[in-house]
Amino acid sequence: MRRQCTELAAGQWPEHVTMVAGQPENPVTEGVRSLEVRWIFAGQLEAAVAGWFGRFPARMESREDSYFLDPNLRGLSVKIRGGRALEVKAYRGSPGILEVAERARGRMESWHKWSFPFDPLSQDNGNPAGWSPLSKRRRISRFSLASGRILARAPGLGKEPQYEAELTEVRTHGEAWWTLGFEATGPADLLRSELEATAALVFAEAMPGGVEPGPDDSRSYAEWLRRRPGAENDAGA
Numbered sequence: 084m085r086r087q088c089t090e091l092a093a094g095q096w097p098e099h100v101t102m103v104a105g106q107p108e109n110p111v112t113e114g115v116r117s118l119e120v121r122w123i124f125a126g127q128l129e130a131a132v133a134g135w136f137g138r139f140p141a142r143m144e145s146r147e148d149s150y151f152l153d154p155n156l157r158g159l160s161v162k163i164r165g166g167r168a169l170e171v172k173a174y175r176g177s178p179g180i181l182e183v184a185e186r187a188r189g190r191m192e193s194w195h196k197w198s199f200p201f202d203p204l205s206q207d208n209g210n211p212a213g214w215s216p217l218s219k220r221r222r223i224s225r226f227s228l229a230s231g232r233i234l235a236r237a238p239g240l241g242k243e244p245q246y247e248a249e250l251t252e253v254r255t256h257g258e259a260w261w262t263l264g265f266e267a268t269g270p271a272d273l274l275r276s277e278l279e280a281t282a283a284l285v286f287a288e289a290m291p292g293g294v295e296p297g298p299d300d301s302r303s304y305a306e307w308l309r310r311r312p313g314a315e316n317d318a319g320a
Contacts, residue, residue, distance in 0.1 A: 115268055117194050117268045118194075118268075121263070121302065124262070132261075139224040143222060145221070146218075149216050150215050152308055154309070160172040167201070168198050170199075176193055181282055183283055226281050245267070245268045245269060246269075246277050246278065248265050249265075265278055
C-alpha cells in the first residue's frame with residue numbers, strides 16, 4: 084500500500100516521496116537496537132589513515148543521505164538513506180565512554196532504529212526546507228565473534244550479530260570531512276563488550292599522524308549537522 088507523505092513534525096518531507104508500507108510478513112515495527120560511537124574530523128581523509136584502516140577487509144559504498152534538522156526532533160535522527168529508505172533512530176542514552184588506552188576515547192550511544200522503504204517519484208536537485216544533504220564514501224569492515232575472540236571477516240557474510248567499523252569520507256555544503264565509527268547490533272547483553280573488543284582490535288595499531296580520537300570529536304551525524312555553522316539556516320530554509 085502506498086501513501087503520499089507531506090509533513091513531518093513542524094517541517095516537510097522532500098517533495099514527491101511515496102512511502103511503501105511494510106508487508107505483514109516482514110514487519111518493521113520492532114526495529115533494531117544498536118550501540119555506536121563515531122568521531123568526526125574536518126578536512127580531507129589522508130591516505131595514511133585509509134591505509135591504516137585497510138589492514139582489514141572492507142567493502143566500499145558511495146551514497147547521499149539527507150538528514151532532517153528540525154530542532155524540535157531532539158533525541159531523533161531522521162534521514163533519507165541513499166534515496167531509497169527512510170530511517171528513523173531514537174536515542175536511548177549513553178552507557179558511558181568507550182576507551183582504548185592511549186589510542187581513543189568516545190561517547191557510546193544507544194539507539195533504536197527503524198527503516199521504511201520508499202520510492203522517490205522525481206529526482207529534484209533542490210534541497211527541501213529542513214533537510215541537509217551528506218555525500219558519503221564509506222569503507223566498512225565487519226567482524227565476528229569466534230572462540231571468544233573478535234575477528235575480521237569477509238564482507239557480506241552472515242547477518243546477526245554484527246560488529247562493524249566504518250571509515251567514511253564526507254562532503255556537505257562544499258566542505259570535506261571524514262569520520263571513524265563503530266557499531267554493534269545483536270543481543271543487548273553483548274553490545275558493549277563486543278563494541279569494545281572491536282575497537283580494541285582496530286586500535287591495536289595506533290592511528291598515523293598522531294591522530295587520537297577524543298570525546299570532543301565524538302558525536303552522531305545528526306548532532307554534528309545541527310551544531311555545524313549555518314545549520315540554523317539549513318533547518319529554517
